[in-house]
Amino acid sequence: MTSDGKAEDRKKVLSVALFDGCPFICLDESGPFVDGLKAAFAGAGYELQFKQIPFARAVTDLQTGHLDILPGVLKDGIDGAVFPNSWLYFTRMCFFSDSGDSWEWRGVASLKDRLIAVEKGIVHTPEFFDYVQNRKNVTHLSGNDILFRQLRMLKLSRIQSFTAEQTVLAHYLEQKGIAADSLKNAGCFEPEFEYVAISATHPEAAEIRKILTVGLADYNRSVVPGLF
Template sequence: MLVSLVLSLLSIALQPAQAEPQTLRIGTGDWAPYVDQSRSDGGALPRLVSAVFAEAGYRVEFIFHPWARNVLMLQQGQLHAIMPYSCTPSRLNFGICSDALVRGEIVLFHRRDQAFEWSAVEDLLKYRIGTTLGYSYGPAFDEALQAGRLNVTQNGKEDTSFRLLELGRVDLHPQDRAVGYAMLRRLFPEDGGNIVHHPRQLNTEPLRLLFRKDDPEGIRLVRLFNARLRSFAERGDLQRLQQALNSGDADDWVPSTSALAARD
Protein backbone atom coordinates (compact mmCIF):
# COMPACT_ATOMS: atom_id res chain seq x y z
CA MET A 1 0.00 0.00 0.00
CA LEU A 2 2.80 2.37 1.00
CA VAL A 3 4.82 1.48 -2.10
CA SER A 4 1.80 2.09 -4.31
CA LEU A 5 1.22 5.49 -2.72
CA VAL A 6 4.88 6.47 -3.15
CA LEU A 7 4.85 5.42 -6.80
CA SER A 8 1.67 7.39 -7.37
CA LEU A 9 3.17 10.52 -5.81
CA LEU A 10 6.34 10.10 -7.86
CA SER A 11 4.27 9.78 -11.02
CA ILE A 12 2.47 13.02 -10.29
CA ALA A 13 5.71 14.81 -9.45
CA LEU A 14 7.37 13.66 -12.67
CA GLN A 15 4.52 14.87 -14.90
CA PRO A 16 5.52 17.99 -16.85
CA ALA A 17 3.94 21.17 -15.50
CA GLN A 18 1.34 22.67 -17.80
CA ALA A 19 2.78 25.86 -19.29
CA GLU A 20 0.95 29.10 -18.55
CA PRO A 21 -0.40 30.84 -21.66
CA GLN A 22 1.82 33.65 -22.90
CA THR A 23 0.41 37.08 -22.13
CA LEU A 24 0.30 39.62 -24.93
CA ARG A 25 0.38 43.34 -24.06
CA ILE A 26 -1.92 45.33 -26.35
CA GLY A 27 -2.13 49.11 -26.11
CA THR A 28 -5.51 50.78 -26.49
CA GLY A 29 -7.51 53.79 -25.33
CA ASP A 30 -10.86 54.47 -23.72
CA TRP A 31 -13.10 54.73 -26.79
CA ALA A 32 -16.58 53.47 -25.99
CA PRO A 33 -18.46 51.67 -27.40
CA TYR A 34 -15.47 49.99 -29.09
CA VAL A 35 -13.25 50.00 -25.99
CA ASP A 36 -14.54 50.80 -22.50
CA GLN A 37 -12.00 51.05 -19.69
CA SER A 38 -14.74 51.01 -17.04
CA ARG A 39 -15.71 47.44 -17.97
CA SER A 40 -13.80 44.49 -16.58
CA ASP A 41 -13.66 42.89 -20.05
CA GLY A 42 -12.58 46.12 -21.75
CA GLY A 43 -15.60 46.40 -24.02
CA ALA A 44 -16.66 44.95 -27.36
CA LEU A 45 -13.38 44.97 -29.31
CA PRO A 46 -11.26 43.71 -26.40
CA ARG A 47 -13.79 40.87 -26.01
CA LEU A 48 -13.30 40.00 -29.65
CA VAL A 49 -9.50 40.27 -29.60
CA SER A 50 -9.23 38.28 -26.36
CA ALA A 51 -11.41 35.52 -27.83
CA VAL A 52 -9.39 35.37 -31.05
CA PHE A 53 -6.07 35.09 -29.24
CA ALA A 54 -7.54 32.70 -26.65
CA GLU A 55 -8.27 30.22 -29.44
CA ALA A 56 -4.56 30.38 -30.25
CA GLY A 57 -3.57 29.80 -26.61
CA TYR A 58 -2.73 33.39 -25.59
CA ARG A 59 -3.94 35.68 -22.84
CA VAL A 60 -4.27 39.39 -23.53
CA GLU A 61 -3.56 42.29 -21.19
CA PHE A 62 -4.92 45.61 -22.42
CA ILE A 63 -2.81 48.66 -21.54
CA PHE A 64 -4.68 51.99 -21.61
CA HIS A 65 -2.73 55.05 -22.74
CA PRO A 66 -3.29 58.11 -24.97
CA TRP A 67 -3.26 57.14 -28.65
CA ALA A 68 0.04 58.82 -29.51
CA ARG A 69 1.79 57.18 -26.56
CA ASN A 70 0.53 53.75 -27.65
CA VAL A 71 2.22 54.27 -31.02
CA LEU A 72 5.49 55.28 -29.36
CA MET A 73 5.41 52.29 -27.01
CA LEU A 74 4.80 49.93 -29.92
CA GLN A 75 7.72 51.42 -31.84
CA GLN A 76 9.92 50.99 -28.75
CA GLY A 77 8.92 47.33 -28.39
CA GLN A 78 7.03 47.79 -25.12
CA LEU A 79 3.78 46.43 -26.60
CA HIS A 80 2.97 43.47 -28.82
CA ALA A 81 0.25 45.42 -30.67
CA ILE A 82 -2.05 48.44 -30.46
CA MET A 83 -5.76 48.77 -31.29
CA PRO A 84 -8.13 49.93 -32.71
CA TYR A 85 -6.28 51.92 -35.36
CA SER A 86 -6.85 52.70 -39.03
CA CYS A 87 -4.13 51.56 -41.38
CA THR A 88 -2.79 54.94 -42.57
CA PRO A 89 0.28 55.34 -44.83
CA SER A 90 2.29 56.94 -42.01
CA ARG A 91 1.58 53.99 -39.70
CA LEU A 92 2.69 51.55 -42.38
CA ASN A 93 6.17 53.06 -42.06
CA PHE A 94 6.62 51.12 -38.82
CA GLY A 95 3.62 48.82 -38.55
CA ILE A 96 1.81 45.92 -40.14
CA CYS A 97 -1.98 45.86 -39.93
CA SER A 98 -4.31 43.02 -39.12
CA ASP A 99 -7.41 42.24 -41.09
CA ALA A 100 -10.37 44.46 -40.29
CA LEU A 101 -12.23 44.01 -37.01
CA VAL A 102 -15.12 46.40 -37.76
CA ARG A 103 -15.65 49.52 -39.87
CA GLY A 104 -15.69 52.97 -38.27
CA GLU A 105 -17.50 56.02 -39.68
CA ILE A 106 -15.97 59.45 -39.07
CA VAL A 107 -18.41 62.36 -39.14
CA LEU A 108 -18.31 66.03 -38.14
CA PHE A 109 -20.14 66.98 -34.95
CA HIS A 110 -21.45 70.50 -34.48
CA ARG A 111 -23.91 72.40 -32.30
CA ARG A 112 -27.53 72.01 -33.32
CA ASP A 113 -28.03 75.80 -33.43
CA GLN A 114 -25.14 76.26 -35.88
CA ALA A 115 -26.06 76.06 -39.56
CA PHE A 116 -23.38 73.90 -41.15
CA GLU A 117 -22.97 72.42 -44.63
CA TRP A 118 -19.91 71.05 -46.36
CA SER A 119 -18.95 68.89 -49.33
CA ALA A 120 -15.13 69.01 -49.38
CA VAL A 121 -12.33 69.60 -46.87
CA GLU A 122 -11.82 73.07 -48.40
CA ASP A 123 -15.22 74.02 -46.96
CA LEU A 124 -13.82 73.46 -43.44
CA LEU A 125 -11.02 76.03 -43.60
CA LYS A 126 -13.11 78.80 -42.01
CA TYR A 127 -14.11 76.76 -38.96
CA ARG A 128 -12.40 76.17 -35.60
CA ILE A 129 -11.92 72.40 -35.31
CA GLY A 130 -11.13 70.36 -32.21
CA THR A 131 -9.14 67.14 -32.75
CA THR A 132 -7.41 64.48 -30.64
CA LEU A 133 -3.65 63.88 -30.72
CA GLY A 134 -2.63 60.64 -32.41
CA TYR A 135 -5.93 60.24 -34.24
CA SER A 136 -6.43 59.91 -38.01
CA TYR A 137 -9.52 61.39 -39.66
CA GLY A 138 -8.97 60.18 -43.21
CA PRO A 139 -6.51 61.02 -46.00
CA ALA A 140 -8.03 64.32 -47.13
CA PHE A 141 -8.42 65.77 -43.62
CA ASP A 142 -5.02 64.50 -42.44
CA GLU A 143 -3.28 66.00 -45.47
CA ALA A 144 -4.92 69.41 -44.90
CA LEU A 145 -4.04 69.22 -41.20
CA GLN A 146 -0.38 68.39 -41.85
CA ALA A 147 -0.16 71.19 -44.39
CA GLY A 148 -1.38 73.67 -41.77
CA ARG A 149 -4.45 74.65 -43.78
CA LEU A 150 -6.97 73.93 -41.02
CA ASN A 151 -7.64 75.96 -37.89
CA VAL A 152 -7.21 73.12 -35.41
CA THR A 153 -6.97 72.84 -31.64
CA GLN A 154 -5.42 69.46 -30.76
CA ASN A 155 -6.15 67.86 -27.39
CA GLY A 156 -4.68 64.90 -25.57
CA LYS A 157 -7.99 63.69 -24.09
CA GLU A 158 -10.89 62.28 -26.10
CA ASP A 159 -13.64 64.32 -24.43
CA THR A 160 -11.95 67.76 -24.47
CA SER A 161 -13.14 68.69 -27.97
CA PHE A 162 -16.76 67.91 -27.11
CA ARG A 163 -16.50 70.10 -24.02
CA LEU A 164 -15.05 72.92 -26.13
CA LEU A 165 -17.78 72.40 -28.71
CA GLU A 166 -20.47 72.64 -26.06
CA LEU A 167 -18.91 75.89 -24.80
CA GLY A 168 -18.72 77.33 -28.33
CA ARG A 169 -14.92 77.52 -28.30
CA VAL A 170 -14.65 75.26 -31.36
CA ASP A 171 -17.14 74.88 -34.19
CA LEU A 172 -16.55 71.27 -35.28
CA HIS A 173 -15.23 68.01 -33.90
CA PRO A 174 -14.52 65.04 -36.20
CA GLN A 175 -15.21 61.77 -34.42
CA ASP A 176 -16.39 58.24 -35.01
CA ARG A 177 -20.18 58.40 -35.02
CA ALA A 178 -20.77 55.56 -32.54
CA VAL A 179 -18.03 56.86 -30.23
CA GLY A 180 -19.31 60.41 -30.45
CA TYR A 181 -22.83 59.65 -29.33
CA ALA A 182 -21.63 57.30 -26.57
CA MET A 183 -19.41 60.11 -25.30
CA LEU A 184 -22.16 62.71 -25.52
CA ARG A 185 -24.52 60.52 -23.47
CA ARG A 186 -21.85 60.32 -20.77
CA LEU A 187 -20.71 63.95 -20.83
CA PHE A 188 -24.08 65.67 -21.19
CA PRO A 189 -26.84 63.28 -20.09
CA GLU A 190 -29.43 66.06 -20.01
CA ASP A 191 -28.53 68.27 -22.98
CA GLY A 192 -26.35 66.07 -25.18
CA GLY A 193 -28.92 66.60 -27.92
CA ASN A 194 -27.49 70.11 -28.37
CA ILE A 195 -24.68 68.49 -30.37
CA VAL A 196 -25.44 66.56 -33.56
CA HIS A 197 -23.52 65.25 -36.54
CA HIS A 198 -23.60 66.17 -40.21
CA PRO A 199 -24.80 63.19 -42.27
CA ARG A 200 -21.91 63.43 -44.76
CA GLN A 201 -19.10 61.08 -43.83
CA LEU A 202 -15.62 62.53 -43.47
CA ASN A 203 -14.16 59.04 -43.77
CA THR A 204 -15.02 55.38 -43.35
CA GLU A 205 -12.18 53.16 -42.28
CA PRO A 206 -11.74 49.59 -41.07
CA LEU A 207 -10.39 49.40 -37.51
CA ARG A 208 -7.50 47.00 -36.97
CA LEU A 209 -4.69 45.82 -34.73
CA LEU A 210 -1.27 47.24 -35.51
CA PHE A 211 1.93 45.21 -34.98
CA ARG A 212 5.60 46.16 -35.52
CA LYS A 213 6.71 45.20 -39.01
CA ASP A 214 10.41 45.00 -38.07
CA ASP A 215 9.69 42.45 -35.32
CA PRO A 216 9.56 38.77 -36.38
CA GLU A 217 7.30 38.04 -33.42
CA GLY A 218 4.90 40.77 -34.54
CA ILE A 219 4.77 39.36 -38.07
CA ARG A 220 4.08 35.89 -36.68
CA LEU A 221 1.36 37.19 -34.36
CA VAL A 222 -0.48 39.16 -37.05
CA ARG A 223 -0.56 36.11 -39.31
CA LEU A 224 -1.82 33.97 -36.44
CA PHE A 225 -4.43 36.58 -35.48
CA ASN A 226 -5.71 36.93 -39.06
CA ALA A 227 -6.06 33.17 -39.46
CA ARG A 228 -8.11 32.89 -36.25
CA LEU A 229 -10.12 36.02 -37.03
CA ARG A 230 -11.32 34.46 -40.29
CA SER A 231 -12.98 31.71 -38.26
CA PHE A 232 -14.92 34.34 -36.30
CA ALA A 233 -15.96 36.03 -39.53
CA GLU A 234 -17.18 32.72 -40.96
CA ARG A 235 -19.30 32.17 -37.83
CA GLY A 236 -20.92 35.58 -38.35
CA ASP A 237 -19.40 37.15 -35.23
CA LEU A 238 -17.95 40.19 -36.99
CA GLN A 239 -21.21 40.94 -38.77
CA ARG A 240 -23.15 40.69 -35.50
CA LEU A 241 -20.62 42.94 -33.77
CA GLN A 242 -20.90 45.60 -36.48
CA GLN A 243 -24.69 45.51 -36.21
CA ALA A 244 -24.49 45.80 -32.41
CA LEU A 245 -22.18 48.82 -32.67
CA ASN A 246 -24.43 50.53 -35.22
CA SER A 247 -27.54 49.99 -33.09
CA GLY A 248 -25.96 50.97 -29.75
CA ASP A 249 -26.10 47.41 -28.33
CA ALA A 250 -22.36 46.67 -28.26
CA ASP A 251 -22.30 46.10 -24.48
CA ASP A 252 -24.45 42.99 -24.94
CA TRP A 253 -22.43 41.47 -27.79
CA VAL A 254 -20.39 38.35 -27.07
CA PRO A 255 -18.58 36.13 -29.59
CA SER A 256 -20.25 32.81 -30.33
CA THR A 257 -17.34 30.81 -28.97
CA SER A 258 -16.31 29.28 -25.69
CA ALA A 259 -12.75 30.54 -26.11
CA LEU A 260 -13.04 33.20 -23.43
CA ALA A 261 -14.45 30.72 -20.94
CA ALA A 262 -11.78 28.23 -21.83
CA ARG A 263 -9.09 30.86 -21.35
CA ASP A 264 -10.26 31.53 -17.78
Protein backbone atom coordinates (compact mmCIF):
# COMPACT_ATOMS: atom_id res chain seq x y z
CA MET A 1 0.00 0.00 0.00
CA THR A 2 1.29 3.47 -0.84
CA SER A 3 1.97 6.13 1.76
CA ASP A 4 -1.00 8.07 0.35
CA GLY A 5 -3.20 5.02 0.89
CA LYS A 6 -2.05 4.69 4.49
CA ALA A 7 -2.79 8.36 5.13
CA GLU A 8 -6.26 7.88 3.71
CA ASP A 9 -6.83 4.86 5.97
CA ARG A 10 -6.01 6.94 9.03
CA LYS A 11 -8.83 9.41 8.36
CA LYS A 12 -11.63 9.31 10.88
CA VAL A 13 -15.13 9.15 9.43
CA LEU A 14 -17.81 11.65 10.40
CA SER A 15 -21.42 10.99 9.41
CA VAL A 16 -23.11 14.11 8.06
CA ALA A 17 -26.84 14.55 7.44
CA LEU A 18 -27.76 15.09 3.79
CA PHE A 19 -31.34 16.22 3.28
CA ASP A 20 -33.34 17.89 0.53
CA GLY A 21 -32.84 21.56 1.27
CA CYS A 22 -31.92 22.79 -2.20
CA PRO A 23 -30.34 25.07 -3.14
CA PHE A 24 -28.50 25.18 0.21
CA ILE A 25 -27.99 21.42 0.50
CA CYS A 26 -29.09 18.92 -2.14
CA LEU A 27 -29.21 15.14 -2.31
CA ASP A 28 -26.46 15.09 -4.97
CA GLU A 29 -24.08 16.59 -2.35
CA SER A 30 -24.14 20.04 -3.92
CA GLY A 31 -24.93 23.40 -2.35
CA PRO A 32 -23.10 25.90 -0.11
CA PHE A 33 -23.71 23.89 3.08
CA VAL A 34 -21.74 21.00 1.59
CA ASP A 35 -19.09 23.25 0.05
CA GLY A 36 -18.45 24.97 3.37
CA LEU A 37 -18.14 21.71 5.30
CA LYS A 38 -15.73 20.19 2.78
CA ALA A 39 -13.58 23.33 2.82
CA ALA A 40 -13.51 23.49 6.63
CA PHE A 41 -12.41 19.86 7.01
CA ALA A 42 -9.87 19.89 4.17
CA GLY A 43 -6.61 18.51 5.54
CA ALA A 44 -8.02 18.01 9.04
CA GLY A 45 -7.79 14.22 9.05
CA TYR A 46 -11.51 13.53 8.87
CA GLU A 47 -13.57 11.99 6.09
CA LEU A 48 -17.11 13.28 5.67
CA GLN A 49 -19.62 10.54 4.95
CA PHE A 50 -22.90 12.07 3.81
CA LYS A 51 -26.01 10.19 4.87
CA GLN A 52 -29.39 10.85 3.23
CA ILE A 53 -31.87 11.40 6.02
CA PRO A 54 -34.93 13.62 6.62
CA PHE A 55 -34.12 16.69 8.69
CA ALA A 56 -36.47 15.81 11.59
CA ARG A 57 -34.93 12.36 11.98
CA ALA A 58 -31.44 13.85 11.69
CA VAL A 59 -32.11 15.97 14.78
CA THR A 60 -33.01 12.87 16.81
CA ASP A 61 -30.08 10.87 15.47
CA LEU A 62 -27.68 13.70 16.33
CA GLN A 63 -28.98 13.84 19.90
CA THR A 64 -28.67 10.09 20.36
CA GLY A 65 -25.20 9.88 18.83
CA HIS A 66 -26.22 8.03 15.66
CA LEU A 67 -25.21 11.04 13.56
CA ASP A 68 -22.15 13.23 14.01
CA ILE A 69 -22.95 16.45 12.14
CA LEU A 70 -26.12 18.25 11.09
CA PRO A 71 -25.68 21.36 8.91
CA GLY A 72 -28.16 24.21 8.60
CA VAL A 73 -29.30 24.89 12.17
CA LEU A 74 -29.76 28.12 14.10
CA LYS A 75 -27.04 28.41 16.74
CA ASP A 76 -27.96 26.62 19.97
CA GLY A 77 -31.18 25.49 18.27
CA ILE A 78 -30.82 21.82 19.24
CA ASP A 79 -30.42 20.36 22.72
CA GLY A 80 -27.57 17.88 23.05
CA ALA A 81 -25.47 19.54 20.36
CA VAL A 82 -22.25 21.55 20.26
CA PHE A 83 -21.91 24.53 17.92
CA PRO A 84 -18.79 26.18 16.47
CA ASN A 85 -18.40 29.94 16.78
CA SER A 86 -18.34 30.39 12.98
CA TRP A 87 -21.46 30.16 10.84
CA LEU A 88 -21.85 27.79 7.91
CA TYR A 89 -23.99 29.91 5.59
CA PHE A 90 -26.65 32.58 5.69
CA THR A 91 -30.06 33.31 4.32
CA ARG A 92 -31.17 36.79 3.35
CA MET A 93 -34.67 37.97 2.58
CA CYS A 94 -34.82 40.78 0.04
CA PHE A 95 -37.32 42.83 -1.95
CA PHE A 96 -37.47 42.18 -5.68
CA SER A 97 -39.03 44.41 -8.33
CA ASP A 98 -39.01 44.78 -12.11
CA SER A 99 -35.54 45.56 -13.39
CA GLY A 100 -36.51 49.06 -14.53
CA ASP A 101 -38.11 50.06 -11.22
CA SER A 102 -36.06 52.65 -9.31
CA TRP A 103 -37.75 52.01 -5.94
CA GLU A 104 -35.51 50.87 -3.06
CA TRP A 105 -36.34 49.32 0.29
CA ARG A 106 -35.34 51.73 3.06
CA GLY A 107 -37.43 50.57 5.96
CA VAL A 108 -41.19 50.40 6.44
CA ALA A 109 -41.60 54.11 5.67
CA SER A 110 -40.52 53.37 2.08
CA LEU A 111 -43.49 50.98 1.70
CA LYS A 112 -46.07 53.76 1.76
CA ASP A 113 -48.57 53.05 -1.07
CA ARG A 114 -46.27 50.30 -2.39
CA LEU A 115 -48.09 47.17 -3.59
CA ILE A 116 -46.17 44.19 -2.21
CA ALA A 117 -46.63 40.44 -1.73
CA VAL A 118 -45.21 38.42 1.16
CA GLU A 119 -45.51 34.86 2.36
CA LYS A 120 -48.22 34.66 5.00
CA GLY A 121 -46.85 34.53 8.53
CA ILE A 122 -43.28 35.42 7.61
CA VAL A 123 -41.70 37.87 10.04
CA HIS A 124 -38.46 39.29 8.55
CA THR A 125 -38.36 41.76 11.47
CA PRO A 126 -40.95 42.47 14.19
CA GLU A 127 -41.39 46.00 12.83
CA PHE A 128 -42.05 44.72 9.31
CA PHE A 129 -44.41 42.00 10.57
CA ASP A 130 -46.46 44.59 12.48
CA TYR A 131 -46.53 46.87 9.45
CA VAL A 132 -47.91 44.32 6.96
CA GLN A 133 -50.86 43.29 9.12
CA ASN A 134 -54.22 44.42 7.71
CA ARG A 135 -52.73 46.64 5.00
CA LYS A 136 -54.61 46.95 1.73
CA ASN A 137 -51.35 47.35 -0.19
CA VAL A 138 -50.01 44.00 1.11
CA THR A 139 -50.97 40.61 -0.34
CA HIS A 140 -50.32 37.62 1.93
CA LEU A 141 -49.70 34.36 0.06
CA SER A 142 -49.80 30.85 1.51
CA GLY A 143 -49.64 27.33 0.13
CA ASN A 144 -47.54 26.05 -2.76
CA ASP A 145 -45.67 27.75 -5.62
CA ILE A 146 -45.39 31.08 -3.83
CA LEU A 147 -42.46 32.26 -5.96
CA PHE A 148 -44.35 31.41 -9.16
CA ARG A 149 -47.39 33.33 -7.94
CA GLN A 150 -45.32 36.33 -6.85
CA LEU A 151 -43.57 36.52 -10.21
CA ARG A 152 -46.90 36.19 -12.00
CA MET A 153 -48.45 38.98 -9.93
CA LEU A 154 -45.45 41.19 -10.65
CA LYS A 155 -45.72 40.54 -14.39
CA LEU A 156 -49.43 41.39 -14.31
CA SER A 157 -48.71 44.59 -12.33
CA ARG A 158 -50.88 43.39 -9.46
CA ILE A 159 -47.91 44.08 -7.18
CA GLN A 160 -44.79 46.20 -7.49
CA SER A 161 -42.43 44.17 -5.27
CA PHE A 162 -42.25 40.94 -3.31
CA THR A 163 -39.96 39.45 -0.70
CA ALA A 164 -37.98 36.25 -1.23
CA GLU A 165 -34.77 34.62 -0.03
CA GLN A 166 -32.11 35.70 -2.52
CA THR A 167 -30.35 32.35 -2.98
CA VAL A 168 -33.63 30.45 -3.29
CA LEU A 169 -34.96 32.91 -5.87
CA ALA A 170 -31.74 32.77 -7.92
CA HIS A 171 -31.97 28.97 -7.95
CA TYR A 172 -35.64 29.10 -8.97
CA LEU A 173 -34.98 31.52 -11.83
CA GLU A 174 -32.16 29.33 -13.13
CA GLN A 175 -34.30 26.18 -12.93
CA LYS A 176 -37.18 27.85 -14.79
CA GLY A 177 -34.98 29.53 -17.40
CA ILE A 178 -36.01 33.03 -16.33
CA ALA A 179 -33.44 35.77 -16.91
CA ALA A 180 -32.05 36.97 -13.58
CA ASP A 181 -31.67 40.51 -14.93
CA SER A 182 -35.43 40.76 -15.43
CA LEU A 183 -35.62 41.48 -11.71
CA LYS A 184 -33.94 44.00 -9.48
CA ASN A 185 -32.86 43.40 -5.90
CA ALA A 186 -34.32 46.48 -4.24
CA GLY A 187 -32.78 45.94 -0.81
CA CYS A 188 -32.47 43.30 1.88
CA PHE A 189 -33.10 42.59 5.52
CA GLU A 190 -30.21 41.60 7.77
CA PRO A 191 -28.90 38.07 7.10
CA GLU A 192 -29.83 35.12 9.32
CA PHE A 193 -26.98 32.71 9.92
CA GLU A 194 -27.07 28.92 9.75
CA TYR A 195 -24.65 26.83 11.81
CA VAL A 196 -23.35 23.27 12.05
CA ALA A 197 -24.62 21.16 14.94
CA ILE A 198 -22.15 18.60 16.31
CA SER A 199 -23.30 15.66 18.40
CA ALA A 200 -22.27 16.32 22.01
CA THR A 201 -21.83 12.56 22.46
CA HIS A 202 -18.95 12.39 19.98
CA PRO A 203 -15.68 11.79 21.86
CA GLU A 204 -13.90 14.40 19.75
CA ALA A 205 -16.70 17.00 19.75
CA ALA A 206 -14.41 19.71 21.13
CA GLU A 207 -11.79 19.09 18.42
CA ILE A 208 -14.44 19.05 15.68
CA ARG A 209 -15.85 22.30 17.02
CA LYS A 210 -12.39 23.90 16.87
CA ILE A 211 -11.82 22.71 13.30
CA LEU A 212 -15.15 24.14 12.17
CA THR A 213 -14.68 27.44 14.01
CA VAL A 214 -11.36 28.09 12.27
CA GLY A 215 -12.10 26.44 8.93
CA LEU A 216 -15.46 28.05 8.34
CA ALA A 217 -14.18 31.50 9.32
CA ASP A 218 -11.36 31.24 6.78
CA TYR A 219 -13.66 29.88 4.08
CA ASN A 220 -16.37 32.48 4.61
CA ARG A 221 -13.88 35.34 4.45
CA SER A 222 -12.85 34.12 1.00
CA VAL A 223 -16.42 33.65 -0.26
CA VAL A 224 -18.38 36.55 1.28
CA PRO A 225 -15.84 39.04 2.66
CA GLY A 226 -18.52 41.73 2.83
CA LEU A 227 -20.12 40.06 5.86
CA PHE A 228 -17.00 40.48 8.00
